[in-house]
Amino acid sequence: MTRSIPIQPGGATAPGYGQALLDRLLAGTPSNEHPLTHTAALPARKARHARWPGWAAGSVVDALREQGVSEPWCHQIHAADLAVAGNNVVVSTGTASGKSVAYQLPVLTALASDPQATALYLSPTKALGADQLRAVTELTGATPGLSTVHPCAYDGDTSTELRRWARSHSRWIFTNPDMLHLAILPGHARWARLLRRLRYVVIDECHSYRGVFGSHVALIIRRLRRLANHYGADPVFILASATTADPGTAASRLIGAPCAEVTEDGSPHGPRTVALWEPPLLREVTGEHGAPVRRAAGTEAARLLADLVVEGARTLAFVRSRHGAELTAMGTRRLLAESAPDLVDRVATYRAGYLAEDRRDLEAALSDGRLLGVASTNALELGVDIAGLDAVVVAGFPGTVASFWQQGGRAGRRGQGSLVVLVARDDPLDTYLVHHPQALLDRPVEATVTDPANPYVLGPQLLCAASELPLSHTEVDGFDAHDLLTDLAKQGLIRRRPHGWFVTPDTHPHAEVDIRGGIGNQVAIVEADTGRMLGTVEAGRAPATVHPGAVHLHQGETFVVDELHLDDGVALVHAEDPEWSTSVREVTDIRVVAVEETRTYGPVTVQMAAVQVTGQVVAYLRRLPSGEVLDRIELDMPAQTLPTRAVLYTVTPGLLDRIGLTPERVPGALHAAEHAAIGLLPLVATCDRGDIGGVSTDLHADTGLPTVFVYDGHPGGAGFAERGFSRITQWLTATRDAVQACECIDGCPSCVHSPKCGNGNDPLDKAGATALLTAVLDALGSQPPPPA
Numbered sequence: 001m002t003r004s005i006p007i008q009p010g011g012a013t014a015p016g017y018g019q020a021l022l023d024r025l026l027a028g029t030p031s032n033e034h035p036l037t038h039t040a041a042l043p044a045r046k047a048r049h050a051r052w053p054g055w056a057a058g059s060v061v062d063a064l065r066e067q068g069v070s071e072p073w074c075h076q077i078h079a080a081d082l083a084v085a086g087n088n089v090v091v092s093t094g095t096a097s098g099k100s101v102a103y104q105l106p107v108l109t110a111l112a113s114d115p116q117a118t119a120l121y122l123s124p125t126k127a128l129g130a131d132q133l134r135a136v137t138e139l140t141g142a143t144p145g146l147s148t149v150h151p152c153a154y155d156g157d158t159s160t161e162l163r164r165w166a167r168s169h170s171r172w173i174f175t176n177p178d179m180l181h182l183a184i185l186p187g188h189a190r191w192a193r194l195l196r197r198l199r200y201v202v203i204d205e206c207h208s209y210r211g212v213f214g215s216h217v218a219l220i221i222r223r224l225r226r227l228a229n230h231y232g233a234d235p236v237f238i239l240a241s242a243t244t245a246d247p248g249t250a251a252s253r254l255i256g257a258p259c260a261e262v263t264e265d266g267s268p269h270g271p272r273t274v275a276l277w278e279p280p281l282l283r284e285v286t287g288e289h290g291a292p293v294r295r296a297a298g299t300e301a302a303r304l305l306a307d308l309v310v311e312g313a314r315t316l317a318f319v320r321s322r323h324g325a326e327l328t329a330m331g332t333r334r335l336l337a338e339s340a341p342d343l344v345d346r347v348a349t350y351r352a353g354y355l356a357e358d359r360r361d362l363e364a365a366l367s368d369g370r371l372l373g374v375a376s377t378n379a380l381e382l383g384v385d386i387a388g389l390d391a392v393v394v395a396g397f398p399g400t401v402a403s404f405w406q407q408g409g410r411a412g413r414r415g416q417g418s419l420v421v422l423v424a425r426d427d428p429l430d431t432y433l434v435h436h437p438q439a440l441l442d443r444p445v446e447a448t449v450t451d452p453a454n455p456y457v458l459g460p461q462l463l464c465a466a467s468e469l470p471l472s473h474t475e476v477d478g479f480d481a482h483d484l485l486t487d488l489a490k491q492g493l494i495r496r497r498p499h500g501w502f503v504t505p506d507t508h509p510h511a512e513v514d515i516r517g518g519i520g521n522q523v524a525i526v527e528a529d530t531g532r533m534l535g536t537v538e539a540g541r542a543p544a545t546v547h548p549g550a551v552h553l554h555q556g557e558t559f560v561v562d563e564l565h566l567d568d569g570v571a572l573v574h575a576e577d578p579e580w581s582t583s584v585r586e587v588t589d590i591r592v593v594a595v596e597e598t599r600t601y602g603p604v605t606v607q608m609a610a611v612q613v614t615g616q617v618v619a620y621l622r623r624l625p626s627g628e629v630l631d632r633i634e635l636d637m638p639a640q641t642l643p644t645r646a647v648l649y650t651v652t653p654g655l656l657d658r659i660g661l662t663p664e665r666v667p668g669a670l671h672a673a674e675h676a677a678i679g680l681l682p683l684v685a686t687c688d689r690g691d692i693g694g695v696s697t698d699l700h701a702d703t704g705l706p707t708v709f710v711y712d713g714h715p716g717g718a719g720f721a722e723r724g725f726s727r728i729t730q731w732l733t734a735t736r737d738a739v740q741a742c743e744c745i746d747g748c749p750s751c752v753h754s755p756k757c758g759n760g761n762d763p764l765d766k767a768g769a770t771a772l773l774t775a776v777l778d779a780l781g782s783q784p785p786p787p788a
């Protein structure tokens with residue numbers, strides 16, 4: 001069924017072109033399929049301008065004008081004003097809303113007015129940093145008075161010579177958290193010039209610092225702040241973020257200091273039609289236990305892309321993997337070969353790799369119409385300057401509402417309207433979203449989650465901090481880390497002295513902390529033929545992700561694992577692109593170590609707890625893109641233990657009895673409710689379902705009751721379970737609604753099946769899960785909400 005969201009009063013109402021494109025897609029849909037679940041007509045937004053502020057250096061204003069920024073938008077000046085007044089600020093506005101100007105103006109003004117002043121720019125990817133550096137170099141080149149800024153990259157590709165030069169001369173360094181951690185902070189004495197006069201630190205795309213990586217970055221930034229303070233500086237932080245819930249709170253947690261937020265977007269965009277699209281369940285293919293499966297999002301996207309190209313609409317389709325993007329482009333070309341052969345060559349795949357030249361070629365080809373359709377991996381999402389497309393097809397929800405808009409927001413800078421289509425994958429979160437458009441179109445509920453207090457992150461980071469500069473007792477109190485350091489002292493890594501904590505002479509912690517790889521021991525993923533190291537994975541997660549036979553994706557390229565040597569910490573792979581993907585089957589046991597917080601709502605109790613999870617990978621499945629399971633291959637992997645944190649709820653047998661769940665149905669109901677809850681946690685926390693796990697049981701030894709657990713899949717936790725705990729009602733309501741919205745009868749991958757269930761998705765009781773979740777929500781709702 002289709003429901004239209006009313007056009008907001010007062011907005012310009014010309015969905016015209018977007019709606020016409022959508023009509024075209026519907027016309028091409030077989031008459032027995034009804035994939036459109038919702039359409040929304042988002043009105044055009046007029047630009048809201050502000051004056052150039054009096055404090056801004058005239059030469060910088062002139063240079064920005066020269067680059068096309070004739071009149072700034074209000075959010076740019078609001079954020080810049082706050083920063084100039086000495087406030088840390090995060091600007092969290094839409095895609096292509098000109099967030100760069102919000103920091104370029106104050107930073108360049110400071111560098112123009114104080115010839116000694118310096119600044120740092122941090123981005124999550126080298127490519128984005130390179131793009132921003134290019135823009136700033138153009139600005140400083142064109143601005144009299146800024147010739148001594150010498151903006152310069154300092155990353156893994158920078159030569160030794162240039163590094164030395166940058167340390168001595170550059171006043172604006174473009175780097176990333178990895179380099180800050182490994183090079184700049186440990187060698188701070190050599191960076192004294194930069195640190196002493198550090199006026200601003202810019203953190204771009206700060207919403208991408210989440211989970212364990214985000215927790216590491218949060219502590220690296222605290223290390224930067226203490227060293228800057230040590231040299232006498234107190235820099236102001238300017239952060240740029242995609243739109244997320246609570247950007248100010250997330251930014252404050254990231255930098256460890258109060259941070260104002262600017263969220264009102266003054267940039268214009270044309271009217272947009274947003275369509276939510278759910279491919280049909282297929283008759284000819286079935287998954288596990290004969291469950292129905294939907295047509296794959298990538299296959300559906302190929303058809304939509306072909307139709308849009310035929311209409312002459314410049315369209316970008318985002319697909320989750322490189323292989324998927326290639327399949328989608330191939331499918332599109334195949335369809336065009338039948339209907340419009342002259343258009344076949346106007347469709348391309350965008351390959352990951354983040355090369356600036358590739359991106360610029362693609363941008364140019366799309367904007368001058370040489371290309372009409374491009375299928376891309378999500379790799380294109382961050383920081384690419386393509387706006388003004390006619391249509392964007394998002395094949396599979398990209399994980400966060402922020403990412404969805406980062407992709408969808410590329411459509412329609414021009415006046416005539418545009419179309420964004422979200423094609424649901426076979427997954428509970430996608431099901432939920434295509435049936436609950438407000439979760440996408442209103443302010444997102446997901447917040448960027450980090451947990452800088454995780455002892456597995458904090459411990460190594462404090463060792464790094466102490467080796468840079470001994471930690472004072474006051475600092476240790478501030479981190480609430482006395483016990484943690486005492487433990488590290490017992491291991492001989494650090495010593496307590498009257499004036500603070502000093503690392504022991506043999507402690508060289510930096511290289512051992514892999515800020516992107518996770519926590520603890522790492523397994524290196526190595527291409528056997530070439531010896532090329534592709535990346536690392538936490539040892540604890542290796543059996544589930546790089547077991548022999550696993551299909552491993554690396555920056556959109558596909559590899560197959562040949563051997564896993566846990567003792568040597570290495571997984572050997574070879575490049576191969578099989579048509580299937582793999583997912584493991586894992587059996588899991590969970591023990592409550594300590595209950596941290598309890599809330600009781602009559603027959604339902606919700607807790608946050610430290611837990612010990614023991615998991616063993618027992619097999620893996622090979623699955624075709626259609627969802628069809630080819631086979632199950634047994635594996636013999638050692639059990640792994642994971643100390644982490646979990647949110648759990650218990651229900652009394654009396655409640656289950658009252659809602660008619662007989663004892664034999666209870667395990668299936670709990671199990672189905674657990675799977676769906678794992679699928680929906682990303683709606684309230686910025687996690688991937690692979691970051692979390694769950695266990696359910698009709699009688700748990702530690703609680704003595706039927707219990708559902710959802711835990712963080714990283715040692716010490718990453719803050720996701722905690723977010724579930726604090727948003728339990730919102731989360732479980734979405735979970736129940738997703739299960740209810742799915743039209744299958746007994747459960748399928750769109751609702752209660754989990755791709756990595758150790759018990760092969762058995763037993764599962766979909767109706768029982770709905771009844772259970774409704775009863776739990778009734779209990780939660782019948783009690784006054786606990787204090788925040």
Ligand SMILES: Nc1ncnc2c1ncn2[C@@H]1O[C@H](COP(=O)(O)OP(=O)(O)OP(=O)(O)O)[C@@H](O)[C@H]1O
Nearest residue numbers: 068069071072073094095096097098099100101383
């Ligand atoms: N006030 C303005 N008036 C007109 N054009 C502007 C203005 N401010 C910025 N722009 C242009 O808008 C485009 C997008 O700017 P920018 O890349 O800074 O956006 P962004 O918000 O950082 O985008 P993303 O969402 O990709 O991070 C650039 O081409 C920039 O020159």
